[in-house]
Amino acid sequence: MIKLIIAEDENLFIQGLRMIFSKNPEIDIIETANNGRELLDIIVKDKLEPDIILLDLSMPVLDGVDTLLELNKMNLSAKVIILSSHYNDSIIIKLLDEGVSAFLAKNEHPDEVIKAIVEVYKKGFYINDYIMQLIRNRRLLAKKKQLHTELSNRELEILKLICKEYTTKEIAEKLYISPRTVEGHRNRILEKTNAKNTVGIVLYAIQHKILELNVNKYQ
Amino acid sequence: MIKLIIAEDENLFIQGLRMIFSKNPEIDIIETANNGRELLDIIVKDKLEPDIILLDLSMPVLDGVDTLLELNKMNLSAKVIILSSHYNDSIIIKLLDEGVSAFLAKNEHPDEVIKAIVEVYKKGFYINDYIMQLIRNRRLLAKKKQLHTELSNRELEILKLICKEYTTKEIAEKLYISPRTVEGHRNRILEKTNAKNTVGIVLYAIQHKILELNVNKYQ
DNA sequence: TTAAAATCAGGTATTTATACCTATTGCTAA
DNA sequence: TTAGCAATAGGTATAAATACCTGATTTTAA
Numbered sequence: 122m123i124k125l126i127i128a129e130d131e132n133l134f135i136q137g138l139r140m141i142f143s144k145n146p147e148i149d150i151i152e153t154a155n156n157g158r159e160l161l162d163i164i165v166k167d168k169l170e171p172d173i174i175l176l177d178l179s180m181p182v183l184d185g186v187d188t189l190l191e192l193n194k195m196n197l198s199a200k201v202i203i204l205s206s207h208y209n210d211s212i213i214i215k216l217l218d219e220g221v222s223a224f225l226a227k228n229e230h231p232d233e234v235i236k237a238i239v240e241v242y243k244k245g246f247y248i249n250d251y252i253m254q255l256i257r258n259r260r261l262l263a264k265k266k267q268l269h270t271e272l273s274n275r276e277l278e279i280l281k282l283i284c285k286e287y288t289t290k291e292i293a294e295k296l297y298i299s300p301r302t303v304e305g306h307r308n309r310i311l312e313k314t315n316a317k318n319t320v321g322i323v324l325y326a327i328q329h330k331i332l333e334l335n336v337n338k339y340q
Numbered sequence: 341m342i343k344l345i346i347a348e349d350e351n352l353f354i355q356g357l358r359m360i361f362s363k364n365p366e367i368d369i370i371e372t373a374n375n376g377r378e379l380l381d382i383i384v385k386d387k388l389e390p391d392i393i394l395l396d397l398s399m400p401v402l403d404g405v406d407t408l409l410e411l412n413k414m415n416l417s418a419k420v421i422i423l424s425s426h427y428n429d430s431i432i433i434k435l436l437d438e439g440v441s442a443f444l445a446k447n448e449h450p451d452e453v454i455k456a457i458v459e460v461y462k463k464g465f466y467i468n469d470y471i472m473q474l475i476r477n478r479r480l481l482a483k484k485k486q487l488h489t490e491l492s493n494r495e496l497e498i499l500k501l502i503c504k505e506y507t508t509k510e511i512a513e514k515l516y517i518s519p520r521t522v523e524g525h526r527n528r529i530l531e532k533t534n535a536k537n538t539v540g541i542v543l544y545a546i547q548h549k550i551l552e553l554n555v556n557k558y559q
Numbered sequence: 560t561t562a563a564a565a566t567c568a569g570g571t572a573t574t575t576a577t578a579c580c581t582a583t584t585g586c587t588a589a
Numbered sequence: 590t591t592a593g594c595a596a597t598a599g600g601t602a603t604a605a606a607t608a609c610c611t612g613a614t615t616t617t618a619a
Contacts (some may be wrong), residue, residue, distance in 0.1 A: 131425060131446040133453070150426025155447065193381040200599080206350065226348040228374065234352070262584085273565060284543070285368045286536040288605065301568050318575085319606075324503070492595060507575060520598050527577075530596090537605085538576075 123242045126169065127153045128160040128188065129204065134227075138175070141231040148238060148312045156180040157188030164195070171199045172242055173222075178205040178212075186212075189219050200241045206213040213252060223247040272313055276329060279306045284323055342461045346380040347407065348396040357394070360450040360544065367457060368523075375399040375408030383414070390418045391461055392441075397424040397431075398528065405431075406440050419460045428457045432471060442466040491532055496550065498525045503542055503551045 125148055129135050133210040136155050142148045142180070153170060154160035157180055163169060179183035189201060208224065218225070223243045225234055240247035272280060282292045289307065293300040310316070314325040326332040346366055354372050361367040367383060370390060373379035376399055382388060393411070397404035403456050419441040432443065444453055454457060459466035501511045508526065510559045512519040529535070532543040545551040 133356040133360070133446055133448065133450070134350065134353050135356070136450060137352040137354070137358050140355050140359035141352070155597080160422075190537075227352055229352065230357060231352070237427065243409045266583055275566065284539060287540045288537070298566090301565070301570090304567095304606080305567075311607080318507070319538055320503060320542050323539050325503075326545055390580080494596065517596090518598050518619075521596070522599090523576080524596080530577080 122237060124150045124151045124170070124175075125149060125175060125238070126151060126160065126164070126171040126199075127175045128155075128180065128185075129153070129175070130155050131177075131181045134177075137216050138234070140236055141203045148235070152266065157183030157185065157191070160188060161191055163193075164197070170197070173238055174199050174201045175225075176201050176203055178203060178314060186216070189216065191223065193219055200245060202237060202241055202247075217252075224252065238306075272310060276306055276313070278289055279303060280322060280326055280331060283307070283310075284326050307326055342392060343370045343388075343390045343417075344368060344392050344394060344457065345370060345379065345383070345390040346394045346481060347374075347399065347404075348372070349374050349399045351397075353396075357453070360453055364454055367454070376402030376410070378403065379407060380414075380532070383416070389416070392445075392457055393418050393420045394457075394480065395420050395422055397422060405435070408440065412438055414463045419464060419504060421456060421460055421466075429460055433505050436471075439516070443471060455535065491529060495525050495529050495532070498522060499529055499545055499550060502529075530542060 125142070126148060127135055128140055129138075132155070139150060142150060144291055152163055152169060153165070157176075159182075160174070160176075161183070164171075176185050176188060182228070183191070185203065186206070189203075192199075201220070202223040202225060203216055203221050204225050204227060206227045208226070209300065213224065222245060223237045225237055237247045278296070279292060282295065287295065289300050290301045293303045296303070308320075309317075310322055314322055316322045316325055323332075344361070346354055346357055346369060349359075351356050351374070354462055358369060360385055361369060371382055371388060372384070375384055375432070376395075378401075379393070379395075380402070383390075395404050395407060399407070402410070404422065404424070408422075411418075421444060422441040423444050423446060425446045427443065427445070433444070441464060441513065442456045456466045474534065497515070498511055506514070508519050508522045512522045515522070526541075529541055530537075533541055535541045535544055542551070
């Protein structure tokens with residue numbers, strides 16, 4: 122028996138997984154949670170020892186990434202399989218670094234889901250060719266990322282204040298530095314982000330998730 | 341028998357719905373589609389006459405709102421039930437205007453889903469107290485919205501150019517008007533959007549989906 | 560350990576944005 | 590049909606941002 126916990130905020134989605142697993146008697150859903158916080162709580166409270174945790178990335182309260190970081194602090198033997206609608210290379214790399222055993226898309230074929238779970242249970246991981254390639258190219262990717270941008274912490278701090286509609290003078294007052302220094306940082310940010318003006322800086326911040334915004338059309 | 345079509349991009353989610361409906365022999369899923377385009381195509385091609393269409397809002401290719409607009413042009417007798425994780429008042433109002441019969445959240449209890457479908461089949465709608473209240477307050481809401489924002493077409497045009505990092509002078513040249521006119525529009529935009537400066541305008545544009553950006557953390 | 564980058568800060572000048580004022584024309588909804 | 594708003598545009602003034610320059614420490618990475 123493979124003991125499974127599902128963390129996923131959409132209950133109907135959980136029902137879908139239940140149905141898929143109901144055809145496989147070797148997989149036993151021992152518990153489900155609607156967000157990361159709930160998952161962590163039930164594991165601690167009920168002293169659960171799942172073999173595999175199916176973890177959705179986008180969840181309220183505590184999202185997938187933050188939940189994974191917490192799980193890793195707990196030293197469980199459970200393997201984590203990530204569930205998401207959308208991935209990009211850098212998030213996959215980050216999750217691999219945190220010891221994730223497999224990635225599944227939400228429009229995956231049910232057989233693939235079963236296969237991933239069984240493989241992770243047996244071998245400890247289930248990784249397709251694309252992700253294998255990613256692992257190989259990761260140094261290249263890291264370098265590319267570094268060359269491209271990478272703002273310093275101070276620059277990030279100032280960028281965030283710019284995005285809060287603070288002027289240079291206000292930022293200077295807030296950080297107890299000269300407005301000239303803030304200007305210096307602004308210039309470096311403009312250079313590094315390849316922006317023409319403040320507008321470009323804001324767009325950069327949003328596209329790089331430095332700034333968090335609610336942009337859901339239906340929210 | 342209630343003939344049902346599901347339009348939803350996450351296959352596992354569809355599985356969940358299948359499981360729920362498998363317990364109710366009166367509901368028959370005659371077809372499923374992974375996006376709005378697919379839905380429209382199969383309805384036309386197979387001359388389907390569903391009683392109810394379960395429509396997810398966030399789908400690739402053609403999303404729920406646009407699909408609904410297309411469906412309404414086709415003069416079907418089918419009732420539409422919207423499925424989404426997140427709603428807000430104004431999108432609900434908009435969808436009600438387009439003749440939607442019910443709203444379901446993705447973390448709804450399965451029984452509620454069944455109940456909604458049966459009620460819509462019988463009565464033509466299934467609307468809870470909250471949405472009833474919304475309908476009553478809609479004039480109030482409409483006024484509030486109008487007072488609040490609603491940029492004119494010209495202002496929208498200029499806002500978009502601002503977000504492309506154009507300066508006032510550049511916008512004036514592009515639109516063959518005086519920079520003073522552009523300034524006038526800028527001021528109105530600042531007022532209407534409640535922005536302190538250009539940064540605020542950009543944030544407004546993104547939050548109101550005037551500007552389209554890829555900002556998904558996991559994409 | 561040495562070179563590079565980050566952080567700090569000053570000067571000068573120009574461009575751009577914001578804050579007020581004004582006014583005309585044309586459209587539209589009460 | 591008239592009040593209100595959108596779109597146009599001018600004046601004047603200040604505030605803010607951008608573009609160059611300079612240099613001193615400190616921190617980090619090769």
